[in-house]
Amino acid sequence: MATARRGSSSWQLKTYGQAGHSSTIFKPNVGYGAIFEASRILNEFREKLSQEQYLTFNPGLIVGGSEVKYDAAKAHGEVAGKTNIISPEVAVAGDLRFLTEKQKEDARVKMREIVARNLPNTRAEISFTDNLPGMPLPSATRNWPPSPTK
Numbered sequence: 001m002a003t004a005r006r007g008s009s010s011w012q013l014k015t016y017g018q019a020g021h022s023s024t025i026f027k028p029n030v031g032y033g034a035i036f037e038a039s040r041i042l043n044e045f046r047e048k049l050s051q052e053q054y055l056t057f058n059p060g061l062i063v064g065g066s067e068v069k070y071d072a073a074k075a076h077g078e079v080a081g082k083t084n085i086i087s088p089e090v091a092v093a094g095d096l097r098f099l100t101e102k103q104k105e106d107a108r109v110k111m112r113e114i115v116a117r118n119l120p121n122t123r124a125e126i127s128f129t130d131n132l133p134g135m136p137l138p139s140a141t142r143n144w145p146p147s148p149t150k
Helices: 033-049 101-116
Strands: 007-017 056-065 067-071 076-080 089-098 122-132
Touching: 007 033, 007 056, 007 101, 033 056, 033 089, 033 101, 033 122, 056 067, 056 076, 067 089, 089 101, 101 122
Parallel strands: none
Antiparallel strands: 007 089, 007 122, 056 089, 067 076
């Protein structure tokens, strides 16, 4: 009996904004900061990708503040900051699961497009790492078991 298996990919998102005092947030010369930019991106991922069959993604780790250190190899982050600062940097590490290579590539295209549309005075970048390829159900058995006949 043939079975399918979803593939696995990792992604890392980094967002950057202009540091400043919280009283200047949203002002034209300061902008929105890295945390609002990361939030916007993650929410758009949810809005645009969450309904696709067999596709899942998850931001499993997020760090943001005035000083951010993220070690991807250890999946460990350290951060410093205060509640009255606009964060200049955020790092997010996540997981992407898919059934086919096409589904993975289509999702990555959408994610890159979302990342490219930045809030004022912010920027963002995303990178991907392949872990395990998807294994779709072979076409000969896709409709197995057959529907009962009446």
